[in-house]
Amino acid sequence: MDQEDMDLRDYCILESQRLETFKSWPFKADAPCCVSKMAEAGFYWCGNEHEIDTVACFVCGKSLDGWDANDDPWAEHKKHAPRCAFVNLGRAEKDLTVAEWLELVIQIKTYLINKQYDQMRKKVVKYCERKREELIKSIKG
Amino acid sequence: MPRTKLSKNAKRNRDAAKDETLSTRLREFDLEVDQFLSDLEFKRQERLDENKSLANLVRTLPQRIHDMKMGELMAMEEKTIDEVNVALEKKAAANRSMMNASLLSSSKKKSKGDEGYLTEDSGSGNMIATSAYTGFTRGMTPSARPVGPLSSAKAKSRNRRSRSACGYLNTIGSNSSTISSSTTSSRTTTDRMSRSRMRTPLNNRVKAASADRAAPVTPKVCPNTPLSMLRYPRIGETVISLTGSPIVAQCPSDTTATVNIPIKDGVISLRPTRLDAVHPDFIESIDAETWSQIKELQSNLNKLVKSVDGKI
Ligand SMILES: [Zn+2]
Numbered sequence: 001m002d003q004e005d006m007d008l009r010d011y012c013i014l015e016s017q018r019l020e021t022f023k024s025w026p027f028k029a030d031a032p033c034c035v036s037k038m039a040e041a042g043f044y045w046c047g048n049e050h051e052i053d054t055v056a057c058f059v060c061g062k063s064l065d066g067w068d069a070n071d072d073p074w075a076e077h078k079k080h081a082p083r084c085a086f087v088n089l090g091r092a093e094k095d096l097t098v099a100e101w102l103e104l105v106i107q108i109k110t111y112l113i114n115k116q117y118d119q120m121r122k123k124v125v126k127y128c129e130r131k132r133e134e135l136i137k138s139i140k141g
Numbered sequence: 142m143p144r145t146k147l148s149k150n151a152k153r154n155r156d157a158a159k160d161e162t163l164s165t166r167l168r169e170f171d172l173e174v175d176q177f178l179s180d181l182e183f184k185r186q187e188r189l190d191e192n193k194s195l196a197n198l199v200r201t202l203p204q205r206i207h208d209m210k211m212g213e214l215m216a217m218e219e220k221t222i223d224e225v226n227v228a229l230e231k232k233a234a235a236n237r238s239m240m241n242a243s244l245l246s247s248s249k250k251k252s253k254g255d256e257g258y259l260t261e262d263s264g265s266g267n268m269i270a271t272s273a274y275t276g277f278t279r280g281m282t283p284s285a286r287p288v289g290p291l292s293s294a295k296a297k298s299r300n301r302r303s304r305s306a307c308g309y310l311n312t313i314g315s316n317s318s319t320i321s322s323s324t325t326s327s328r329t330t331t332d333r334m335s336r337s338r339m340r341t342p343l344n345n346r347v348k349a350a351s352a353d354r355a356a357p358v359t360p361k362v363c364p365n366t367p368l369s370m371l372r373y374p375r376i377g378e379t380v381i382s383l384t385g386s387p388i389v390a391q392c393p394s395d396t397t398a399t400v401n402i403p404i405k406d407g408v409i410s411l412r413p414t415r416l417d418a419v420h421p422d423f424i425e426s427i428d429a430e431t432w433s434q435i436k437e438l439q440s441n442l443n444k445l446v447k448s449v450d451g452k453i
Contacts, residue, residue, distance in 0.1 A: 094212030099199075101211050106196045113192060117185035121178065128174045135170055139163040 011112065012058045013105055015093040018044040024052050031069040040093070041073035042086045059108055060084035061115075205229050400438065404431060 012018045018039040025035045025045070038045075038055060046063065047054035054065040062081040077087045085107055089100060096104075203226055206214075219225045400411040404426040427435070 094210060094215070096211045097207060098202075098209045098211060098214055099207035102199045103196075106192060106199065109192045109195075110189060113185065113188045117181065117188075121181055124174075124178060124181065128170075128177075132167065132170060135166060136163060139159060139166060141159075 011108060012044040013108060015039050018042070018058060021045040023047075024049075026053055026067070027069045033067050033069055033071040033073060037073045041077050042084075043073060043077070057081060057084060057086065059086040059104055059111075061111070202226075203229070205233070402427075402431060402435060402438075404428075 012021060016039075019036065021044040022035045022038070023045060024047075025038075027033050027035075029036065042057045042059060043055035043064070044058055045054070046056050047065070051065060053067045054063060055067075056063040057077060060081045060083070062077070062084065064076065064080055067076075074087070074090070077084065078090075081087060086104055089096060089104075093101065202222065206222065206226060206229065209229075214225065217225055217228060219228050398413055402409040402411065404423075405428065406426060409423060409427075
């Protein structure tokens with residue numbers, strides 16, 4: 001159970017990467033809730049054929065579904081994740097300064113490190129509890 | 142039937158032994174788990190510290206990279222931060238040499254044939270300054286015009302003290318003041334005419350001279366800050382170059398008839414407002430050639446006045 005090195009490229013930190021994740025989407029390019037607006041507002045696609053409108057934010061991780069064609073991705077992001085650092089900057093990637101963007105990337109990395117270790121810790125604790133039970137059984141007979 | 146005490150003891154002993162083994166094994170196990178979890182926490186902290194040092198590293202990046210828009214950065218071909226920085230430095234240097242070029246071309250202005258308003262030379266100098274400025278703000282790379290030490294020294298040696306004429310804002314040397322002077326003059330001559338509030342040359346001269354005796358002025362900006370940080374001079378305002386020379390930011394308006402007379406260390410600008418007295422400094426700075434030109438000018442003006450008088 002060793003740490004795998006995470007590659008930030010897997011986490012959709014660029015708008016172009018988020019855009020590429022949309023394998024399917026219910027609304028056309030001229031809808032307010034189109035793929036390009038979704039990617040601009042920080043969402044990447046994490047749906048499947050049954051839930052085709054499930055997305056998550058690349059910074060705060062907030063997952064949302066049940067979109068309407070007329071929803072404004074930025075407004076919905078703000079409504080459901082008011083503390084998200086990206087939505088609070090409120091600007092598309094190209095209009096962020098390099099400093100702002102790098103600050104976000106560092107925040108994402110902190111978030112991901114903690115998430116990774118929280119998950120690992122949970123797994124370790126669960127595994128050890130099971131092993132402990134087995135140990136008690138094997139000795140008590 | 143009595144029970145054998147021994148066997149009971151033996152069982153109890155066996156149980157006790159089992160319990161002891163269990164508790165020992167459990168203690169060992171728990172210790173091992175604790176050790177593993179604290180190792181995990183240690184590794185987490187290590188990763189977080191790494192990230193924190195990355196954040197510190199980011200903070201040491203040049204300000205010009207910090208302030209860049211992501212859109213601009215991504216439009217660049219350079220792959221690494223170092224390459225981007227080098228490219229930005231080159232661009233900044235190109236802009237600086239553009240400014241020097243404009244300074245040089247406007248300070249080359251010749252005195253002969255100057256009949257007021259803008260001369261061709263100072264006009265083109267302003268155009269270069271303007272194009273360098275727009276090139277800079279649009280993030281384009283203007284074609285670099287290298288300025289050697291000789292030519293920039295030449296530009297400096299042409300330091301003239303502006304009395305009131307336009308175009309001469311450009312002549313104060315030093316790279317730093319170039320940025321402000323070249324842009325300000327180009328704007329004031331073209332766009333700011335509506336603000337013009339003319340003063341007599343004498344007033345300007347006195348004002349400029351008093352700046353000489355003023356207390357030391359500390360520049361409020363770093364000479365290399367972007368152009369956008371600067372403002373345009375107000376008409377009649379005393380401007381002081383970064384090397385300390387007082388400049389009067391005033392330009393002749395194309396709505397008034399003005400006579401500009403270049404003299405050895407500046408220009409005398411004659412305005413159509415009442416002139417009460419001529420300061421001795423002016424007389425001193427007029428040489429023989431200029432004097433003959435002034436007299437020629439006077440006779441021309443007289444002819445003009447005579448032929449027009451009464452017809453308008
Ligand atoms: Zn978010």
